Amino acid sequence: MPAAPANLADGSRAREWLVVKTVAPWIIAAVAAVVLVEASNAFLLLMIGTIVIYSISAIGLTWLMGRAGLVSIGNAAIMGVGAYITAIASAKPVISDFPIPILLSAVGGMVAGLIVGLPGLRIRGIYLAISTLALQYFVTFAGSEYEQLSGQPSGLVVTPLSIAGHTFLYGRGLVLILLAFLGLTVLLVRSVLRQGPGRMFGAIKESEIAAAAIGVNTTRWKLAAFVGSSAVIAVAGSLFAYYTEVVDSATFSLDFAITFIVIIIIGGMGSIPGAIVGAVIVVGLPHLLTMVTSSLPQAGIGQWLQSNVFYINEGLFGFLLLLVIIYQPDGLAAATQAWPGLRHLPPRLKRHRPTAGSRREPTVAPVTKCAAPAITAMPRPDQPESGDHRVQLAQIEGLAVTYRGGARAVDGLNMTIDRGAIVALLGRNGAGKTSTLRAISGFLPAERVRLEGSIRVAGHQLLGMTPVTASKWAMLVPETDKIFPSLTVEEHLRIRPGRPDADVQEQPFFAPLRNRWHQRAGLLSGGERQLLALAMAWQQRPRLLLVDEFSLGLAPVAIQRVAEVIRALRDDYGMSCLVVEQNVAAALQVADWVYLMEAGRITAEGPPDTVAAEALVGQSLLLQPEGGEP
Amino acid sequence: MTDQEAALTIRNLSLRFRGLVALEGVSFEVPAGATFGIVGPNGAGKTALLNCISGIYRPSQGSIRVFGTEVVTRAPHRISALGIARTFQSTEHFSEFSVLDYVLLGRIDHLRCSVTGSLLLWPARQRLERQERRVVMDVLESLGLAEHASSRLGQLPYGIQKRVDIARAVAAAPKMMLVDEPTSGTTTSEREDVSRAIDSAAQSGITIVVIDHDVSFVRRHCGTIVVMDSGRQLALGAPVEVLQRPDVIEAFLGPSLAAGN
Numbered sequence: 094m095p096a097a098p099a100n101l102a103d104g105s106r107a108r109e110w111l112v113v114k115t116v117a118p119w120i121i122a123a124v125a126a127v128v129l130v131e132a133s134n135a136f137l138l139l140m141i142g143t144i145v146i147y148s149i150s151a152i153g154l155t156w157l158m159g160r161a162g163l164v165s166i167g168n169a170a171i172m173g174v175g176a177y178i179t180a181i182a183s184a185k186p187v188i189s190d191f192p193i194p195i196l197l198s199a200v201g202g203m204v205a206g207l208i209v210g211l212p213g214l215r216i217r218g219i220y221l222a223i224s225t226l227a228l229q230y231f232v233t234f235a236g237s238e239y240e241q242l243s244g245q246p247s248g249l250v251v252t253p254l255s256i257a258g259h260t261f262l263y264g265r266g267l268v269l270i271l272l273a274f275l276g277l278t279v280l281l282v283r284s285v286l287r288q289g290p291g292r293m294f295g296a297i298k299e300s301e302i303a304a305a306a307i308g309v310n311t312t313r314w315k316l317a318a319f320v321g322s323s324a325v326i327a328v329a330g331s332l333f334a335y336y337t338e339v340v341d342s343a344t345f346s347l348d349f350a351i352t353f354i355v356i357i358i359i360g361g362m363g364s365i366p367g368a369i370v371g372a373v374i375v376v377g378l379p380h381l382l383t384m385v386t387s388s389l390p391q392a393g394i395g396q397w398l399q400s401n402v403f404y405i406n407e408g409l410f411g412f413l414l415l416l417v418i419i420y421q422p423d424g425l426a427a428a429t430q431a432w433p434g435l436r437h438l439p440p441r442l443k444r445h446r447p448t449a450g451s452r453r454e455p456t457v458a459p460v461t462k463c464a465a466p467a468i469t470a471m472p473r474p475d476q477p478e479s480g481d482h483r484v485q486l487a488q489i490e491g492l493a494v495t496y497r498g499g500a501r502a503v504d505g506l507n508m509t510i511d512r513g514a515i516v517a518l519l520g521r522n523g524a525g526k527t528s529t530l531r532a533i534s535g536f537l538p539a540e541r542v543r544l545e546g547s548i549r550v551a552g553h554q555l556l557g558m559t560p561v562t563a564s565k566w567a568m569l570v571p572e573t574d575k576i577f578p579s580l581t582v583e584e585h586l587r588i589r590p591g592r593p594d595a596d597v598q599e600q601p602f603f604a605p606l607r608n609r610w611h612q613r614a615g616l617l618s619g620g621e622r623q624l625l626a627l628a629m630a631w632q633q634r635p636r637l638l639l640v641d642e643f644s645l646g647l648a649p650v651a652i653q654r655v656a657e658v659i660r661a662l663r664d665d666y667g668m669s670c671l672v673v674e675q676n677v678a679a680a681l682q683v684a685d686w687v688y689l690m691e692a693g694r695i696t697a698e699g700p701p702d703t704v705a706a707e708a709l710v711g712q713s714l715l716l717q718p719e720g721g722e723p
Numbered sequence: 724m725t726d727q728e729a730a731l732t733i734r735n736l737s738l739r740f741r742g743l744v745a746l747e748g749v750s751f752e753v754p755a756g757a758t759f760g761i762v763g764p765n766g767a768g769k770t771a772l773l774n775c776i777s778g779i780y781r782p783s784q785g786s787i788r789v790f791g792t793e794v795v796t797r798a799p800h801r802i803s804a805l806g807i808a809r810t811f812q813s814t815e816h817f818s819e820f821s822v823l824d825y826v827l828l829g830r831i832d833h834l835r836c837s838v839t840g841s842l843l844l845w846p847a848r849q850r851l852e853r854q855e856r857r858v859v860m861d862v863l864e865s866l867g868l869a870e871h872a873s874s875r876l877g878q879l880p881y882g883i884q885k886r887v888d889i890a891r892a893v894a895a896a897p898k899m900m901l902v903d904e905p906t907s908g909t910t911t912s913e914r915e916d917v918s919r920a921i922d923s924a925a926q927s928g929i930t931i932v933v934i935d936h937d938v939s940f941v942r943r944h945c946g947t948i949v950v951m952d953s954g955r956q957l958a959l960g961a962p963v964e965v966l967q968r969p970d971v972i973e974a975f976l977g978p979s980l981a982a983g984n
Binding site: 281284285288289290292293295296299300302303305306307308309310311317321496499500501521522523645646675676691692 | 774813838841879891
């Protein structure tokens with residue numbers, strides 16, 4: 094490491110600063126919390142205690158859902174497991190000493206987490222969430238049965254927490270102990286998530302298959318997430334038992350479980366400070382509102398507010414949740430979170446941190462007409478509809494597509510499409526072809542993708558339109574998901590009102606569909622699916638048809654048939670077409686003009702005769718005999 | 724050639740998804756230390772082949788031996804533990820990762836980690852983490868990627884993402900690398916950087932199996948290539964010879980153009 098000696102002195106100072114920067118906010122928060130507890134009245138104290146317990150539980154859940162991406166609504170049940178174990182243990186002579194009930198709760202939570210996690214090895218998403226519900230029902234049932242059997246139908250009474258002979262009933266002392274547990278939880282969970290395990294959880298969250306290919310034992314890490322987070326959640330349940338002094342099965346309801354999901358969404362999925370911020374808001378806001386309304390006069394609006402404060406709270410939460418999900422999907426903590434950003438990077442990296450502007454230099458690549466000089470001199474072939482007077486249908490100028498992460502898929506694209514022309518856009522994987530089509534057809538704005546430049550089709554600016562509006566002028570036949578597998582062919586062609594399916598039936602070029610009229614589209618061959626998609630697009634009669642990779646996975650005969658249909662749509666209806674292809678041969682079968690795209694820009698264009706094809710092909714796409722000679 | 728010498732031996736490999744044939748009767752051998760290319764048009768089964776080797780798909784038939792070990796029934800992470808690192812056609816899966824964290828993920832077989840370990844031996848684990856970060860920074864520096872270490876993967880240009888993915892595979896210090904379309908979506912200058920990364924991996928003795936569409940790239944790196952078409956093995960041999968065979972050209976360009984040539 095040649096860079097190390099030079100950086101040593103500088104590096105250690107940087108590291109010290111980093112430690113200060115990392116630790117200081119936590120210390121300040123801890124001191125502030127203690128001061129707040131000491132200074133607060135009974136009302137505030139009750140609120141703080143609840144916030145602290147909810148924070149611990151939410152930290153466990155944010156580990157599972159936010160970091161490992163495993164959806165669970167079994168968290169209330171796991172808190173229940175912890176609470177019951179504590180209630181039972183606290184009443185027994187030997188195991189009632191601090192911290193044994195809490196530790197037993199943690200172990201019980203881990204076992205419950207393992208049981209809940211096992212289905213997660215096979216199922217995911219909403220099914221996994223539903224499977225965690227089983228634990229919910231079981232705990233509620235077992236809890237109420239136990240309450241009946243032990244003769245405490247209104248809940249198990251918890252023997253108060255007692256440390257070294259000092260008994261902590263509800264009060265300042267107990268809340269300080271809860272705070273200490275929160276501090277410990279933050280410390281422990283943070284250290285797990287900041288090291289290797291955090292990366293493993295992140296990997297299974299992003300993609301289990303890719304993680305497995307990298308070498309992550311997905312089974313092990315999924316279970317680790319369930320078991321570890323459940324231990325934390327069960328400890329929260331245990332503390333909850335000590336705090337409320339009574340454990341009742343009705344407490345650990347599905348509603349309760351969802352409260353914590355709301356907390357971590359509002360605070361920010363996967364963020365530990367977010368879990369705390371979320372708990373402060375979810376617990377604190379209703380308390381605050383109650384406080385405000387109770388100070389209002391006992392008449393008129395004040396009285397109305399007081400008697401309806403519960404419903405107002407509920408409504409307020411729905412509203413807040415919507416606002417967060419729409420405007421701050423990373424959570425409220427992320428909005429104010431400047432300090433944890435760099436904490437796990439070695440100090441020497443800080444200086445290298447690239448600024449937003451340095452991602453890609455905004456250089457303008459010169460658009461070269463085809464490599465072979467002869468091509469640029471060639472005239473475009475005559476268009477069947479417009480003869481010698483070529484009329485431009487579409488002009489795309491300076492189109493740039495920037496995805497949310499900041500990656501630029503299209504970077505200053507210029508292109509014209511003549512009326513009645515079939516234009517092919519060729520390029521390698523990732524060149525930006527599909528992004529271009531999706532930009533024209535209006536799919537990108539809804540995905541929060543930034544679009545710049547201009548897309549004019551038949552005089553209309555399509556940039557920023559929705560797909561529905563844009564489809565009047567330009568309609569996309571996408572590469573995948575172009576048909577609905579469970580609908581029949583006939584049903585597909587009846588989707589659009591006012592365009593009778595009989596039209597399609599009469600068209601000779603859609604003839605192959607006639608034999609399949611009442612069959613589900615999921616049973617069609619690749620070529621027939623493509624025809625069906627084209628037929629649906631044709632019903633709309635757009636000026637410009639956008640076709641993405643029509644040849645993908647098709648046999649040569651099928652490719653030829655689809656190409657014929659595209660040509661027929663142009664010849665009979667004057668429909669211009671922009672075809673995106675990786676299969677050069679397929680594209681050249683239909684195209685009058687060819688654009689070559691590379692890294693988001695047009696790098697060459699020309700007519701598709703053999704010379705152009707070879708030049709284009711040779712430039713970057715496929716086979717190029719060395720030295721240009723086969 | 725015996726199994727001791729071969730890094731990868733594939734015999735009569737077939738893969739079907741409910742009757743759809745993705746691979747059929749693929750057989751070839753890659754000697755240790757060689758760079759081997761897989762080419763073919765889209766949908767030919769190239770990535771499916773890599774997915775079989777790394778254990779994501781279970782072949783319907785046939786055998787895959789990696790350094791003499793049969794891997795067909797192994798779990799993916801146990802295959803990667805044999806010293807196989809693999810890159811992806813697209814890195815979109817890990818867009819939330821920082822470059823540093825992503826490359827650290829490649830060190831998985833070197834950096835043992837566990838939840839209990841992080842809880843009970845935090846300082847020791849932290850030391851280990853720092854040490855691994857230095858290893859990873861060296862890899863990033865050697866590939867000219869050090870300046871991006873703290874960037875989020877999804878925010879980087881595509882070409883840099885591809886190189887980071889290769890860095891992740893190289894950081895694993897594997898015996899064999901499976902590289903899926905390293906030059907797709909890259910500019911000419913980025914392609915040169917990718918080429919250099921492959922070169923340096925090959926020079927350090929890593930066996931490389933690479934899928935790519937860029938013929939000059941394949942020619943430059945691969946001693947032997949297999950040409951795939953519709954799940955079948957069309958040709959096997961040195962790129963200079965194989966790529967001039969009429970049937971290979973036809974598979975790529977379609978009948979009309981091939982005739983025009």
